Amino acid sequence: MGLPQNFLVSSVTLLLAVAMAVNACPPSDREALLAFRAALNEPYLGIFNTWSGTDCCTKWYGVSCNPETKRVADVILRGESEDPIFEKAGRSGYMTGSISPSVCKLDSLTTLVLADWKDISGEIPSCITSLPNLRILDLIGNKISGQIPADIGKLSRLTVLNLADNRIAGALPPSIVNLNSLMHLELSNNKLSGEIPSDIGKLSMMSRALLSRNQLTGSIPSSIANIYRLADLDLSMNQITGSIPAQLGSMPVLSTLNLDSNQLSSEIPTSLLSNGGLSILNLSRNSLEGNLPDVFGPKTYFTQIDLSYNNLRGSIPKSLSSAKYIGHLDLSHNHLCGPIPDGSPFDHLEASSFANNDCLCGMPLRTC
Structure with missing residues (x-):
């Protein structure tokens, strides 16, 4: 004798419900x-x-x-x-x-991505640091305020921290240097203040560190040079003082260095301009002094060098004309003097690259 039809239907329904659950x-x-x-x-x-x-x-x-x-x-x-x-x-x-x-x-x-919604506000919940498996925290492009959670360093698996284009204030929490897995740090265009932690070099996995357009003060920690994977460092448009650590010039994979629009002083380290891997170097709008190091050669390859709006003196190094490639060069608004060297890259640069110096002459400016 077979089972009733309604029993079979209800059994199948129950099994489906269990499977879905x-x-x-x-x-x-x-x-x-x-x-x-x-x-x-x-x-x-x-x-x-x-x-x-x-x-x-x-x-x-x-x-x-x-x-x-x-x-x-x-x-x-x-x-x-x-x-x-x-x-x-x-x-x-x-x-x-x-x-x-x-x-x-x-x-x-x-992964928590809540990015580019323009008007999400409030603070980052401090309990976010209790998520043991969090690898990506991306909140770029909102109106988030408050501070970076003090215990952010507890996120030992975090590889991406992107809080750029918000209204986050306060200092970088000291625990941030404990993010042992961090590869991408993007905090640009916020209201961060205080100094960069001196032991930021502990972030040995980091390949990008973008902290531009904040209110950071203090000096550039020399320990950054210990981050041997770092390819892109942007500290521009802050209030950073002191000299540029010469150790930055010995970083093996650093290709982009933006330090423009700060209050940096002293001389440009020779190691920066002789670094064969550095491709983009922007040191403009600081208070850098001294002569331009005469360290260029056949291995020199820059797509951009911007040293404008500083207090550089002396002449333009003739060794620049022996460089393998220099795309854009801006030496304007300094105190340079003497003849502009012949040949490349000077034969494709405009007068604006040399404007407002003390007594530069030669093509593309007036004849000497």
């Missing part, structure tokens, strides 16, 4: 996401309309889970995206609200 995110993760969403308002694209149902692992916009544990692993919400939802709307994203501390209950989170 097994594959769904845990209720605690779902509740944390909904509380996170409740603190935000996205009025134009409707991306949060997808955050419905019991399973936040599937079809919730910007949310993905660990396939084995079904725990929420990534929350990636970018206000500038090539996603069809943006293309269809024909606009970039706009979101208000703040980052709810409920996000800290997602204790398997590896």
Whole structure:
């Protein structure tokens, strides 16, 4: 005698429900996401309309889970995206609200991206430093204020910290040097003040350090030269004083160094201009003194050298004409004197590259 039809239907339904529950995110993760969403308002694209149902692992916009544990692993919400939802709307994203501390209950989170929404404000929840697996924290392009959490150094697996283009103030927390896995540090265009930690050289994995357009003071720590993977260092548009550490010129992979618009003084280290790997060097708008080092040669390859608006004296080194390549050279607004050397790169530079010096002459300026 067979089983009743309604028994079979209910059994299948129960089995399906159990299977869906097994594959769904845990209720605690779902509740944390909904509380996170409740603190935000996205009025134009409707991306949060997808955050419905019991399973936040599937079809919730910007949310993905660990396939084995079904725990929420990534929350990636970018206000500038090539996603069809943006293309269809024909606009970039706009979101208000703040980052709810409920996000800290997602204790398997590896990636939190809440970037380029223009108007998210409030502070970074201090509990964010309790997320043991967090690898990427990207909050660029909002109006986030307050300070960087003091215990940020507890995020031992963090590889990317991007808080650029916000309103974050205060000093760099001393614990930041404990981010042993950090590769990309981007804090540009904020209101950070105080000095760069003297032991920042402990960040041995870092390849980019972008801290421009802040209010940083003090000197450039010589320990930066210990970061042998560092390729891009930008400390421009701050209030940094003192001399440029000569050790920066011996860094093996440093290719871009922007120190412009600070209050740096003393002479330009010879090692910077003789570094064969350095491609972009901007030291403009400081108070650098002395002569231009005569250290150029056949291995010299710069796409850009900008030394304008300083107090450099003496003549332009003739060895510059022996360089393999120099794309853009700006020596304007200094106190240089004497004839401009012949040949490359001087034969393709405009007069503006040499303007407002004491007594330079020769092409492309007046004849000597």
